[in-house]
Amino acid sequence: MEIRKPTDLELEMILTLSPEAVYDGTLGQVKPTSEKIEQLVKPLLNKGSYYLIAVNDNQIMGWILLGENKDQFTDKLYGFIYELFVSKEFRGNGISKQLLTTAIDQLKQDGHTEVRLSAFVGNHAIKIYEKMGFKVRTVTMGLPL
Numbered sequence: 748m749e750i751r752k753p754t755d756l757e758l759e760m761i762l763t764l765s766p767e768a769v770y771d772g773t774l775g776q777v778k779p780t781s782e783k784i785e786q787l788v789k790p791l792l793n794k795g796s797y798y799l800i801a802v803n804d805n806q807i808m809g810w811i812l813l814g815e816n817k818d819q820f821t822d823k824l825y826g827f828i829y830e831l832f833v834s835k836e837f838r839g840n841g842i843s844k845q846l847l848t849t850a851i852d853q854l855k856q857d858g859h860t861e862v863r864l865s866a867f868v869g870n871h872a873i874k875i876y877e878k879m880g881f882k883v884r885t886v887t888m889g890l891p892l
Contacts (some may be wrong), residue, residue, distance in 0.1 A: 748803045748842070750849045753810070761798055761810050762788065768810075768832035773867050788812070791829060799849055801833070801842045809833030811846040813854060816863065826854030828864040831872060843875050851879075 753761060765784040769777055779787075796814025800807050812830040817823070828850055833842045854862050863884065866873050 748801055748808070748845070750799055750801050750845060753798050753800045753807075757800060757802075757807060758798065760807060761800070764832075765830070768830060771832065772830070772870060772872070774869055776867065796829065799846060799853070801837075801846055807834075808837040809842045809846060811850045813850045815854075815857075815859065824859070826851075826857065826859035826862040828862065831864075843872060844879070847875065847879055 762784060763781065765788065766779050766781060769779050769784065791812065791814055794814065796812060798810050798812050800810045802808065809832055810830070811828060811832075813826065813828050815824050816827040818825065828847070831843060831846060833846075851862055862881075864876065864881065866876065
């Protein structure tokens with residue numbers, strides 16, 4: 748397996764598959780259109796965020812979208828993981844951990860001293876994040892009306 752930046756064609760494939768990734772990551776609570784994904788991701792890519800993909804025999808097994816964000820209180824910049832996805836047929840093989848490790852190393856090389864991410868309550872990836880040392884910083888709560 749190789750972890751690297753995607754080609755333009757691979758990037759288009761990721762953007763096509765991203766609605767499924769968001770649907771999975773939000774536990775079926777959000778099912779965005781391709782247009783919405785483009786609306787969310789293109790500005791990130793234009794500001795320097797980028798994907799890393801896990802590839803084997805020219806098949807994309809998963810990806811991670813990383814970049815930076817700004818703390819709303821301190822204006823300090825930090826590394827941010829916007830999306831992590833592994834195709835169902837490749838789950839359970841440590842690909843998420845390898846993508847996360849590579850992304851964290853890359854963000855460290857980019858000069859960041861902290862990495863943050865967000866996840867829906869109940870997402871199985873939270874266990875991986877905790878094993879890798881991520882700690883809960885904030886809690887967002889909702890009240891249906």
